[in-house]
Amino acid sequence: MSPTLVDQHIVEIVSDSGEGAQTCGQMFADLCARNGNGIWTVEIIPAEIEPPSRSRAGASGNRIRVGSQAVTNAGDSADIVVALNEQVLYSRIDAGALRRGTVVVVDKTWADHPEDETRRRYAEAIADFNLRGYFVVEAPIESECRKHADDPKKGKNMWVLGMLCAIYDLDQSSVRDNIAKRFAKKGEAIVRKNLDLFADGYAWALAHFQQRFRVPAEKRTEPTVVMNGNQALALGVMAAGIEVCSMYPITPATSASHFLANALQEAGGFVHQAEDEIAAIGFAIGASYAGKTAVTITSGPGLALKTEFLGYAVMAEVPLVVIVVQRGGPSTGLPTKIEQGDLLAALYASPGDSPKIILAPATIEECFHFVITARKLAEDFRGPVMILSDANLATGQQPFPKPQLQTDWLAAPVEQAAWNESIPPFAWDSETGLSKRPIPGQRGGEYVLTGLAHDEESHVAYESAINQKTMEMRSRKLAVLQSALRPPRVHGEESGDLLVVGWGSTLGCIEEAVDLLRGEGRRVSSVHLRFLSPMEPGLKTIFARFRNVMTVEVNYSDPPGAPFITAESRRYSQLAQLLRSSTLVDIDCWSQVPGSPIPPSRIAAELRHRLDKAEREN
């Protein structure tokens, strides 16, 4: 039978830890990407390092959303879920990943398991799945795998890959090549075994699986890369010519530093693992002070520790790039989960007034390019520039056009020419507050950097006039940057009933929700900020063209109807607070902190609710 054409599909593969579900997912995603499909991959990570087998908390795997066009977010409920045991499937049910009609492929080996308890639980689960309305397919995965391997734990993922290939009508030859390459190091025998497993799965699906789908795609014409956000940040560091990366291990930021620990040396740099977060930023500031701008990478709790040094960098005007890969908070919170809760901390946590530049990439591609921009801005504006990413971008994978590296992106050689002695180390331009800094080695430029209030010569100065002026100068720089930014692009009509404002990794799900509603004839648009400090200009003008404005964010806000929550006591989400105070527009907010990406349908439901409510009130 010919395959059903679909615009997009969501496939999940889950198993116990160590069964290779993630490899299977990655290879499937790769294959689709090669095919020309858009993809968005999300890792499903177990809560513990070595969880017990066949447990809900132990699910490990991937969700892959495949589309004809570019895919910008993880989507809603899955269309097919392959579970190597029924218990891990429950973790996906608990996460709300399935719906009535989801095809559930379960390994039926547990039906014949020697232990009574296991067989009973399996039977119970299957009955339950049917009750819930899932389309259950019991596949003999383990028994099929045993034909080729003694330890089926190592082969199931290849079998499943074959099965998925058949279901989605994908070209076998490139997968077979990929398998051969991936397992080449382990020898001929292993490669052949995996190819056989793959072929078996493929054949089984052709024979037994009733449905077939195709997500049509056009082969890509331009060079394309697929990677996750942390890899993109790391490659951005290299492309920007940054030579010093200083870090302390913290989830979910560390993989970026791991990548750099391997790669940066070849580009002439090195990764410093400091003794703690404070040392990491201190080291980076020292390196920046003495030459080229350095980078430090951390997450929310690390940011908290770094705030004193961040304030120092602002006061002493030392260029620095600080990458914060946000995670679930507060405090130790949810280290591997998604949240965008550090915006206000990034802005304000240092003592006194510490204006600094903050960027938030919205896609994985932007993770790469923003590092280059950040380094340049740090040097031109002489201060720290923060990049706020999050666990969603960090682990999600998405294809994007391969960047064409440019020499212009690289940091310039360290200036060692003699410094013009008539120019002080802080020669603030009276209008812009911008100045150029001397670097140790430049004769005539000798000065003592200090975090104390200081004058142009960097001499400690406690006079009130100087304090006023220098704060003004540092603040002025942000206004200057804002004057050089464009107003944000509006997604949808330029005016309407509702405007949704977002930032960070919610770009995809917000725009998908907006598109859904526009399809229903609703007048809703969205705007997504990349610059949080200073913010992009022209917001008030844009907001004025909409009846209502609200933010959608993944950080905490009080729900309006809850007990004791009044207009006065209600705490808004973070971007909403900023926008309300800077535009004086009564911007509302809706936010969730589920730890996972918000599905577009959920946002769409909320938007519909708001629009309906607004209509009723009119």
Add this chain to the structure above:
Amino acid sequence: MTATLLEQLRTFHITGHGLAEFAAAITVDDFDAAPLPAEPADFCAGAAIAFPISALLAKRGPLRTQFTEQLRQVAERLEDLLALDDSHAAGAVSKNNLGAAAQYFRVDNLDAVMRRRANPVLRKAPERRERCQHALATLRQALAIVHPPFTLFHQDGHIPDTLHGDLHVSADPCAAALDYALNQLHAITPALKALRVARLDLDDAYDPPVHDPILHRFRWEAAGAGELAAQSPVIAVLTAAQAAATSLCSFTRLLRSGCPVLLIVTQPAFCQQDLACDAPDFAQLAMTYRDAFILQSSLGAPEHFRAAVDALAKTLRPALAVVATPSGGGWAESVILAQSAASPLFTFDPAAGPRFRDCLHVQPPGPNPWTAAHAVALNPAVQSHFRRIPLDTPERDTFELSEYLRLYEQRAPLAIPVLTLRSRERVAISRDVAEYCHDRQQARSRLAEWGAAAPAPEPGKIDSNEAAMREAAQRAFAQAIALVTKEGGKS
């Protein structure tokens, strides 16, 4: 009979003729001594040339690579500097250097604002740009030239095939090598200058009033050791005969040139014509030039040769290597000659110390009491100078050669110097050979004295044993002379 035999022996000793029936071949096994080391596989005349050259290449090769790498790196950094300067001309901020995020910016606004800063990004002064560009071009030119592994000048073409380099035949290899080496150094001088200019400009430290005159005066002699060592080695090769015929002037010029050129002179370990010891002693002659590195060694002393060549490879001075190559007596002859210090093995390194004796290092002779005669006895060309004496010939008129040589100082005795073989047979030696041995011994001890390798024996300070032996010998002499006079008088 005995007297007649003795007379005949004496006649043979003095004239080298007579007693032809006693002439017999001698092999090394006839000697009562520890066995010689085994002959190495590469024992041939070619090794004398190949070995120093390959040691030189091994030492200089990595330095050459390093130097080329330095040139390349500096050239690339200059290119970067010039490119950076170009980008400054275009704009402080541009769509390019902001990255793809430039779409979020009003780029011209930002650029305008950046230019307002005091001490804004300045383009380099035109003459600085020009200087950098010129330096860059020179460096690139230097990098483009392909140098041969080495260049060798010789007269007649007996160069081993294993060496891969540029070989040139020339009537005067010394002069040709020197001219070539100087040309090479002059050719690299612009690149060395450019390197210095580039390094200063990269640090933005080039100061025209200070550095222009220095640059103007710069010559290859001011180059660093690493840079000189990086140049492709230049070698001249001569045989001793060719060297003897060559112009003393070009020999001198080469060794006093101050530039790193190597002259290899090969001579047979033993040359029959040399019994009169009038062939030029090149190595000792060259020492008078004070500044050149000199090595005299032999293929028969591979360890010394190896060590000396290692030292030679390190020097950047003009160097002379005089190497004794195989001759008629083969390996055994070479080894014994080397161990007997008939041709002294030494190195002269002017950089080793302030005093002459610090520079000269003479190899002490080997443990076995070889003399030159033992060696030449093995050479078929001079076996006519040796006669095996019947066992029953009385001993009183024959002296073991080593003793004979020791007593030589006092009065050339008329006794007959002999070598004692393992079989207790004695072999009489002609006076020519004996004189040859004496001369070689003198040469070595004089050299050792210069090098103070062993303290010269002070006259008058002889220990009692020695005194007793001397006395006995003197009495023996007196007796012998008395006999001769009496007998001579008789007939």
Add this chain to the structure above:
Amino acid sequence: MHGERREWEAEAPLRQCTLEDYQGATPRWCPGCGDHAVLSAVQRLARDKQLPPEKTVVVSGIGCSSRFPHYMATYGFHGLHGRAFPVACGVRSRRPDLHMFVITGDGDCCAIGTAHWIHTIRYNMDLTILLLDNNIYGLTKNQTSPTTHLGERSNTHPRGNVLPPLNPLSVTLGVANASFVAQTIDWNPPHLYNTIRAAYEHKGTSFVRVLQRCPHFTSHIFAEAQQDMNLVTLLTHEDGIPLDPQLQRLFPKHQMHDPHDLAAARGVASQEASYPVGLLYRNENAARYDLQTFQGLGKSQAEKMAATEQWLSRFEI
């Protein structure tokens, strides 16, 4: 000739720096403060070694001690309390050409900065650390410091300190990869100078604890040792801090101590009868982290782009 004549360098005009060239702002320390002596010693050393002021960086934290950089006419980094060390390591990490001094105090180094102290000793980058130990927090007005003696009163311990003091020498000698540990006194300028000079010349992290008089808050602490030199033991050894024989006679007590002997050094550090003064430990072969971080310096833009391109291509589909 023969690659030995330095014609190029020899002819470049020499720049002669005087003491004034290293003198920055007028020091605001109290009269009689030991910091003045240290400042003079460092300025003299810079002059004697002709360190170009633009190539010299003095890094400090916060405290009386840490005002130091302002009084030197070189580049300086007056940083955060307890955080001089990571900054100094960062500065050194890509600048082998700079001459670096790190000035810290007993509160700055031994209280808030302890984590960085331990690890900076272990990194053993080429730094000269001077711990100006006056046994008190001076700048913030008289609080107990980790090195304050038992029983001493302060604003935070008006009834007297109840804990025995930390011994910075013992702590430093207990850290793996320590390479240079010395102690000196501010009231003997020749010894102070020689110690700082030896510390500067040592390639690696040189940790020097300077017993520093504070006339304002702890005038009694070192007054005894100043008057009765029996309370100070001079460490002597040919590998130690050199001191003119005439000046050695100012110290009645001497102890021969081989600075290569770590166990003996620890014994010397922990003895309480008198202050040991001199070089306690030296190890020229300790691992150097900065030799690692210098690798790759000077790569051209082309090389960097080639490396980045290579890594980027691994993600191509």
